[in-house]
Amino acid sequence: MSPSISPAEASTAAAGRPLTRSQRLDRLPFTRKHGRMLGASGIGWALDAMDVGLISFVIAALSVHWNLSKADGSLIASAGFAGMAIGASVGGLLADRIGRRNVFALTLLVYGLATGASALAMGVGALIALRFVVGLGLGAELPVASTLMSEFAPARIRGRIIVWLEAFWALGWILAAVIGTFVAASGPTGWRWALALGMVPAAYSLVVRWGMPESVRFLELKGRADEAEAVVRGFESSPAISRRQGRAAAAAEADGRVRADEVGTVPAADQVEASGGIWSGSLRRRTAGLWAVWFCINLSYYGAFIWIPTLLVDRGFSLTQSFTFTLIITLAQIPGYAAAAWLIEVLGRRWTLTLFLAGSALSAIGYGLADSEATIIAAGCLLSFFNLGAWGALYAIGPELYPTAVRGTGTGAAAAFGRVASMLAPFLVPVLVTTGGQHLAFAVFAFAFGLAAAAAFTLPEQRGKALAE
16 A cells, blocks of 8 residues: 555545546546647637737838738737737636637637638738737636646646647747738738638537537536546546557556555546635645736747747848748747657646746746857757747646636636747837847847746646646
C-alpha cells in the first residue's frame, strides 16, 4: 500500500467504491476520441490564430495602399482587442451557464462572419467596427476551448495536451503569414482576399456544434447525469492510440473500482471554495497571479508581433521582405511548443512557464538590439520560441486553478484582463518607438516579460492532479 494513503482512503478503497465519472476520465489513456477532440478544438484554435495574425499583415498592407497612419493602425488593432476583452469575460460566464461546446461553436460563427464582412470595408471606420465584432468571438473562443479540453484530458498528461492544443496557434499564425506574404502583399486588393479567407471558421462552427461532446463536469453540474454517463462510456470504449498506454490503463482500471494499491494514482487538486467566486479567500491569490501573467504577456506579445511587419517596413525593408522575415520568425513557434509540451510534465507548470517567460525577456532585449538581417531573424526566432512556449504553459495552468463551477469564469476573466493590455499595446508601440526607437519598445516588452515570470512563480503547481470539482 502506498505510504501516501490515509486510513480513511484505504478503508474506502478496500470497500471498492466506484470511481466517479471524472476519475474514470482522468485514468484513461490518450484515446482516438481524445485525438479527434484535440484535432477539432485545435483547428478552431488555428483558425483563431490565423485571424489574429492576418490583421498585422493587413495593417502593414494598408499602410502602403491606403497610406494608413500608425494611429489608425493602432485603432484597427485595438478595436479587435477591445472586443476580445469583452468576449473573453462574457464567453467564460456563458460557458459556465450554457455549456463549453455551445459557446465554442458560437464564437467561431461570430468571428468567421465578421472577418468575411471586413473584406468589404470601404474605410477605416467600418474596418474598426467590424474588428470589434471579430474580437468578441475571438476573445471568447480561446479560454472556452482550453477549458473544454482540460476537462476531458487524462490528469497525468493534461498539461501536455493543452500545450498541444495551443501549438495549433503556431499553425494558424504560419497560415496567416503565408496568406499575408502571398495574398495580402499581392496588390492593392490583396488584403481583401486575405480577410475573405477568414470566413472559414463560420462553416467550421457546425462541425464543432454537432461533432464534439459537451463537458462531463458541466453536464453533471447541471444534473444531466445520463448524458454525462454516455459521454464517459464513449471515451472508455475508444481504443488507446498507444498500446503501452492502453495496457497501463487496463491494469489500473481493473473492474472499474478503486483498488487499495491504486489510491492516489491521480492526486486530488487543492480543495478550493467556489461559493465566493474567483476572488474568494481560497482563490484570491491565484487569481491575482494569473491576471498579472495574462496582462504582462499580452502587452509584450501583441506589442511585438502585431507591429513586427510594420516596424520592419519602417527599417527600410520592402513589404515582401518584411512578410517573409515574419514568416521565418513565426516558424520558430513550433519547436517552442514542442519543448514546452515536454517540460510541462517534467518540470511542472510553474517552472516551465517561468523559464519560458524569462527566455522571452532576454529574447526581447536581443531583438531590440538587432541591427542586421541575420540578427533580426535570429532574435525574432528566439522570441517566437520562448514566447509561444510560455503561452502554451499559461493555457494549461489556467483551467487547473479553479473548480468546475467557476472554471470558465476564472479562465475567461483572466483572458479578459489580459486583453486590456493587448488594447494598450498597439497605441503604446508608436509612442515608445517615437520616444526611444525600437530599443526602448523592446526594453519595455522585456521588463513586462520579467514581471510575468515573477508572477508565474507564485501560482500553485498542479501537475498530475485531478481538476477540482
